[in-house]
Amino acid sequence: MDDATGRPVKLDVSDVCIGYRDRRSGSFFAAVQDLGFQIHENEFIAIVGPSGCGKTTFLSAVAGLLPIAHGTLELNGAPITGPAEDRSLVFQQASLFPWRTVAANIAYGLEAQRRLDAAGRQRVADLIELVGLAGKEGKYPRELSGGMSQRVNLARALATDPDLLLLDEPFAALDAQTREVMQEELTRIWQADEAGAGKTALFITHDVPEAVFLADRVLVFSASPGRLVESVPIDLPRPRNRDVKRSPEFMDQTEYLLDLVMRQSGLRQEVES
Numbered sequence: 001m002d003d004a005t006g007r008p009v010k011l012d013v014s015d016v017c018i019g020y021r022d023r024r025s026g027s028f029f030a031a032v033q034d035l036g037f038q039i040h041e042n043e044f045i046a047i048v049g050p051s052g053c054g055k056t057t058f059l060s061a062v063a064g065l066l067p068i069a070h071g072t073l074e075l076n077g078a079p080i081t082g083p084a085e086d087r088s089l090v091f092q093q094a095s096l097f098p099w100r101t102v103a104a105n106i107a108y109g110l111e112a113q114r115r116l117d118a119a120g121r122q123r124v125a126d127l128i129e130l131v132g133l134a135g136k137e138g139k140y141p142r143e144l145s146g147g148m149s150q151r152v153n154l155a156r157a158l159a160t161d162p163d164l165l166l167l168d169e170p171f172a173a174l175d176a177q178t179r180e181v182m183q184e185e186l187t188r189i190w191q192a193d194e195a196g197a198g199k200t201a202l203f204i205t206h207d208v209p210e211a212v213f214l215a216d217r218v219l220v221f222s223a224s225p226g227r228l229v230e231s232v233p234i235d236l237p238r239p240r241n242r243d244v245k246r247s248p249e250f251m252d253q254t255e256y257l258l259d260l261v262m263r264q265s266g267l268r269q270e271v272e273s
């Protein structure tokens, strides 16, 4: 399915409401409401918004872990009805198998899909190289730093060549310096991975400069229940490296988005009054 821009639509979100039911009272609480937007193939989308606005809830529904209460949520033209191999998730905490080596952790998804043949093993070797873990393939998770663990996590998510990469604050637990390095690494990996060059990605973050640096487009959600306030295209040229953060365009877009997010949180009024 193509939209008006002529680019294939990867994820179609139409009039979506997702929420939770109170176990005791049975009443329904909407975490996100009236969500409507489209994500195109090869787009890198960041979602920002005040704490509790439903970013993780939305990502969980796209992952197929939560049902939608209303609307339509379609991936490649078909409704999302549950988790599937076409989506990979990366969380804040690298959930690696402690008993598996780096290489075996990265190979896990391919193994589960019975795709760890010669091509699969080559894919694992290429990814180890790509994420900068050459020489560490035999190490165990307990021997890795936080940044290294997230590299393994990323490589594992990319290994199966998913249609959609879902990242929920993957760098939030890292120290500031490692986080900066990992942002650069992610854009490099995202651009360089042959199988997944420019793979469609949904990235949740609290960090507006991180969103601007990584994304083709930033979606701003309102305070709870989360609604789409604005979709802001990021026109910074690619490939991007840390120098881009010093450009006036980067600073302008960051400032604009920070203002927008602070308004959603009610923080801007507090600052102004």
Ligand SMILES: Nc1ncnc2c1ncn2[C@@H]1O[C@H](COP(=O)(O)OP(=O)(O)OP(=O)(O)O)[C@@H](O)[C@H]1O
Pocket (backbone or CB within 6 Å): 020, 031, 049, 050, 051, 052, 053, 054, 055, 056, 057, 058, 206, 224
């Ligand atoms: N399992 C759950 N059961 C009931 N309510 C929930 C559940 N998970 C989240 N919520 C509520 O749904 C709303 C949205 O939460 P969600 O975690 O999706 O927001 P978020 O934007 O990701 O938050 P943050 O930025 O703080 O991580 C919040 O009010 C939260 O308390």
